Amino acid sequence: MALTVVAWLAHAAPVAAQSADLVLCDRLAGDPTDPDKPADVKGTPDVVPADIATAIKYCKVASGSSRRALYQLGRAYAANRQLPEAIGAWRKAADKGSTAAMVELGVLYGTGAGVATDEAEARKLFERAAAAGNPRGVTNLAALSGGGGFAGDPARARELLAKAAESNAEAQYQLGLMLADGTGGARDDVGARNLFEKAAAQDHPGALERMGEFTQEGRGGPKDASAAKAYYERAAALGDEDAKKALKRIECPYAIKDKRGNLVTTLCF
Template sequence: MKNTAAALGLSLLAVVSCAVGAHAQSADLVLCDRVAADPADPDKPADVKGVSEIAAADISTAVRFCKQASGGTRRALYQLGRAYAANRQATEALAAWRKAADKGSTAAMVELGILYATGAGVAKDEAHARKLLERAAEAGNPRGISNLAALGGGAAATDPARARSLLAKAAETNAEAQYQLGLMLADGKGGAQDDTAARALFEKAAAQNHPAALERLGAFAEQGRGGAKDKDAAKSYYQRAADLGEEDAKKALKRLECPYVLKDKRGNLVSNLCF
C-alpha cells in the first residue's frame, strides 16, 4: 500500500510539474503578445489588440518574454524581431525574422522584404525582396501584397490584372493597398480606368492619414476627377499631406498659393507670383 501511494504521489507530482511548465510557457507568449504583437500580423490572435510600435518602456519586457516564448511559435519569433528592432539591435532582429520566415511567418517575410528592398542593414537585393514579398502576398498577407505592388515587381509588373485582384482583397483593410489599387484604377492598369472608384479608395486611405493618398485626393479634388471639383478641399488635403512630409503635396500647395509664373524667353521658370 505504501509503495502504491508513493507511486501515485509521484505521478500526481509529475502531472502538476508538466502543467506548471506549460502554464509558464503560455504566460511568456501572453506577455510577449501583450507588449509586442503587430496589429497587421495575420498570426495575431483575434483577442489581442497589438501595438503599432513597441513602447520604449516595454522593450526590455518584450525582448525577455518573446525570447522565452520564441521556441514555441513563429509569432513569438516575429515579435522578438520587432522587439530587437525597437531596441536598435538590427543583427538580432534580422536573425529572428529569418527564423520566423523559415517557419512560415508572412509578417516576417514582409519585414525582410522591406529590408532587402531598401538595403537597410543588409545588402540591397530587390530580386530577393520580391521573392519574399511574393511569398507573403501568395499567402494573402495584405502588407505583402501592397509592398509588392509598391516595389513594382512580381504580379504588379507582369500581370496587372492579377495584381488588381490581390490588391482588392488587401484594400478591404490596408491603407497602402487602397492607395496602390487607387493608382491602378486611376491609370487604367490591369483593367478599366475608373476615377470614381480611385477617388473612393484614396478617401479610405486618406482617412488613415496615408500621405500619398492625401496628395492624390487633393489632386483629384483640384481637377474634379471622379467627383466634384473643390479647390478649398484640395488645399486642405494637400496641407494634411504636407504636414506628414509629402513632398509633392508641398509643391502643390506652393502652386496654389503662387499660381502665376514668370518665364524667360526660353520658357524657363524665373519665379512664381504670389497674391
C-alpha cells in the first residue's frame, strides 16, 4: 500500500513526493524517543534488518529537507554497520538542531566508537541536548563519568532531570536515585518511591529493583514483602543482577560466616 502511494504521488508535485519519502522514512527508521518525532509516528526501537536498505533509500531522499530524516538516515546506516556514514548524517542533523543526533554523537564520543574518545566533546553534546529538553541528553549527562557530567552541580542535575522525568522512565529512575540519596538537595524517600513506581510501571529494570527494596523495607511508603518479591522477580526477568541477588537473599536469609567475617554458606528455606 505504501509503495502504491509513492507511485501515485510521483506524478504529483515534488513537495508531495518528498512528504511521502519522509512518511516511509518515519515508518522504517523513526526513533520512538526522538523529540522531533510527530505524535502520530510510532517509531521503532531498532531498524529491522529487512528494512535497512529501504530505510536508507527513502531517508536519504527525505533528508534534503528534514533534520529528522537526516537523523533517521544515520540510524539506518548504523543498523547497516556503516558507522562513518551514520556519523556524517548525525553531524549534519545535529548542526540543524536535532537533539537526538546530538545524543547519538555524544554516546560515540563517550565510548570511542567510530571516533576518538573525547569526554569533553561528549559532555558538550549532551549539554546541548539537555538544554533543549531532550530526556536522553539529560540522563546521559547525569551518568557521564559516574554522575560527574554536570561538572559538580548536582542541583542542576536535579533541575534538568525533573523536567525530563515528566515523560521519561530513565529520567524518573535517575532522579529517584538522587532523591533517595539526598544528592543535589534534600533526601526525599516518598518522592523517590513515587518516581521509581512510575518508571517501574514502564518496565524499567533498575526502577523495579529499587521498588523491590523500598517496598521490602517500607521506605517511603507501606512495607509489603510479597509485593517486594514480585518487583524483584520482574526486574530479574529483565536481567537486573541486583534483583537476582535480592531474590537469593530472600530465599536464603541466614548467612554463616567464619571468624574473619567471610561468608561460608547460607541457609535457605
